[in-house]
Amino acid sequence: MKRIYVNEEWCLGCHLCEYECMYANSGLDAMFKLKGRTNEFIPRIKVEGDDGSQIHFAVNCRHCTNAICVKSCIAGALSKDEYGVVRINKDKCVGCYTCVLVCPFGAIMPAPDGKAAQKCALCTDNIMGEPNCVKNCPNNAIVFEERD
């Protein structure tokens, strides 16, 4: 399946992807409307590496073949769909955060409302069409492609 990959050689640590992710999943129709509301949303992609660091890379869900989060979910809220995308059903999620603890990439996090977990679904759960972090990366550091 096509997944999002990050090449740390080209990641500048500019954090644009985080804001593009917030916007993509905010339901707002213009990015500037995030003004004053950025604390209401939590990006599903996170840039690792502090500002002074030489190396940065953005991390989001790897959609693991044997996803440990799916196995560990006590409520059956996490599942892999027919394409291999790991999805979360917020209605089923009980907010136990076991998935948050077990994800080796730190790619699942509590949603802003604190009642359920949230994760990247490759922008299939919003109106962006293709992953918004990929579309707006200024240096081609984040790519969406098929790899073995």
Next chain:
Amino acid sequence: MIDMFIPPEYEVVRNTELCIGCRVCERQCANEVHKYDKDLGKMIADSTKCVNCHRCVALCPTHALKIVKSDDTYKLNYNWPQRAMNEIYRQAATGGVLLSSMGNPTENPIYFNKILVNASQVTNPPIDPLREPMETTVYLGKKDVEIKRDARGRLKDTLPPQLKLTTPIMFSAMSYGSISYNAHESLARAAEELGIYYNTGEGGLHTDFYKYGKNTIVQVASGRFGVHEQYLMTAAAIEIKMGQGAKPGIGGHLPGMKISDDVSKTRMIPKGVDAISPAPHHDIYSIEDLRQLIYSLKEATAYTKPVIVKVAAVHNVAAIASGIARSGADIIAIDGYRGGTGAAPTRIRDNVGIPIELALAQVDERLRQEGIRDSVSIVVGGSIHSSSDVVKAIALGADACYIATAAVMALGCHLCRSCHAGKCNWGIATQRPDLVKRLNPDIGKQRLVNLVHAWTHEIQEMMGGMGINSIEALRGNRLMLRGVGLNETELRILGIKHAGE
């Protein structure tokens, strides 16, 4: 004592309605203009540090930023414009020579803009390049050889080495050191894909790029940085740099802070020490001396590579070119006074040299008069803005054009003219690793390829319009050009008629 404050020429303006405080501008500005202020709880900008490179404007996700010309003004004075006054203040404070980067920005005439191109109507039909062949291939090199036959009457191949270009455009010299590793990689890969050439400049060739040798012109300049046998053998052609359009008569100066480990290894000079190229080649004081260097280089490479001699366009350029053509050079490159640079004294950049259009017309004319035009190819550079400039240059007598300012603009350059500061926010004119990585060569290569493809299409369209189907037939075809708003002298020097004639 504090220096007298000089107000910034440009101001950063933030639309606070649109700013979401993502701090991308802050992270992307190597000049530390932007800052999130904790006390005020908002982003602020210090315009005095801004070089107007537009990196923040380009990356701001909500387009909340713009940079405007400051309306702060001294008392208006035609004789003493603000720029001239500020330069006095700067020199009074420092006692130093003013430095600038990129090409001469002054308001002298741009002759290409005063030349118009012809098109066919009725009598000889235009050609549609989408339906009929349109040849843009050019061969650069000596073409005046005698035809010789062997004992059995078969033609002997006596043609000296040629450079084959799929389109009459090459990337001109920019050294590794003045520009980054990723910029060089972008140029090299684009040249390979396009079937043209890029030029190493005087800074040697990084061993990683030897694999692009077939599309590389290596330069031998007065500093002789990074010149050795393998360097010469790897290349497709060798260029002797006698002068540069941005700074005729003086050498190069690469600040020590741009001499990183790799640059030092490639140039074969100590790390962190300023790299100074002398003004003259210390072994060249005459055309005969130049001939010695040309033949030394030819001997060293077994006569397999064309040798280019690059000179700045100066007052006697036609006579100089004639000398070069007789000295054994295969190609003459002429760089006009608008040509770019990574660092030059401002006064030299803005006041020395002549426009490339006039220099080219005179060189072509002189070489024709002397019957030696075929013994060299002519390549011109120094602010070729567009495909129409290429067409006009070829019609004035050039074989091909060198582009560099346009090429770095394809890589992201916004002509902020601060290359000499070494903090290029676009990852081009810098050696700081965190800035160099901002230029991903995959993107850079593609943008260069796109630019040259676009220009080639346009050149074909313009040639087709003139009813010409090959570059060969356009070269030196000055009847295809007319001047507009030029005086008698200018028209005579350009060798063209006025529009309407």
